[in-house]
Amino acid sequence: MLKKLTIIGFGSTMIGIGINGFILHFHLINGGFFGVSLLLNYLCGVKVGLTFILLNIPVYIYAYKSEPEYFLNGLAGAIGCGLLLDMLSPLNGMIHLPIMSSVIFGAAIIGIGVGVMLRNHISPGGIDLLALLIAKWSKVNVGVIGFVIDSVIISTGLLLLKDPTLLYSLVIVSIVGLLACIITSFRSVKIFTK
Known part of the structure; x- marks a missing residue:
């Protein structure tokens, strides 16, 4: 339990730093419910973390019925991420x-946080939980599934906001997806003692 809480704390902190410190300032979006929450923040001024937690409710109801272990881990991950997103909001600005450096650093930090959580079967949010469930069912890498879903969300953001700067968000999603894919693909190293 302590290990899971440590992973959730680390992953959530990384995501909160990446979004607040590097992404939010430029009005860019990330993928998943993070991206949807950021989009709603830009359009309506709602709190990113609270919106993120609320958006997760339907997916967690589904997960509770189909995969109770993923439900508990994911619920803790989503609440941790939502709280830290709002707690770390003073980092904004x-x-x-420069925008490209901010995109690269922010995405790398977010990708590490997301990847570490997903590697330990802890979802940092509803879309990632959905990706974990689909990956378990389809045997497709969770990072690939997440990338496809995130690309759809960013394309929707481009259509709604009509801001060409959002094209940088595709770089964010690519880096986050790539890092999540790499981190979740590593096999565990076992040390044998005689």
Whole structure:
């Protein structure tokens, strides 16, 4: 239990730093419910973390019925991410980098957080939980499934906001998806003692 809480704390902190410190300032979006929450923040001014938690409810109801273990891990992951997103919001605007550097650093930090959580079967949010469930059923890598879903969300954001800067969001999703794919693909190293 302590290990899971540590992983949730680490992953959520990384995601909160990546989004608040590097992504939010440029009005870019990430994938998954993070992206939908950011989109609603830009359009309506709602709190990102709280919106993120609320968006997760339908997926968690489904997960509760089909995969109770994923439900518990995912619920803890989503609440941790939502709380840390709002707690770390003062980071917004504190880091001043050119947009491309901000995109790369932010996406790398988010990707590490998401990848570490997914590797330990902890979902950092509803879309990732959905991707985990689909991966378990289809045997397709969870990072690939997440990338496809995220690309659809960003395309929707481009259509709604009509802001060409959102094309940088595709770079964010690509880096996050790639890192999540790499981190979840590593086999566990076992050390044998005599």
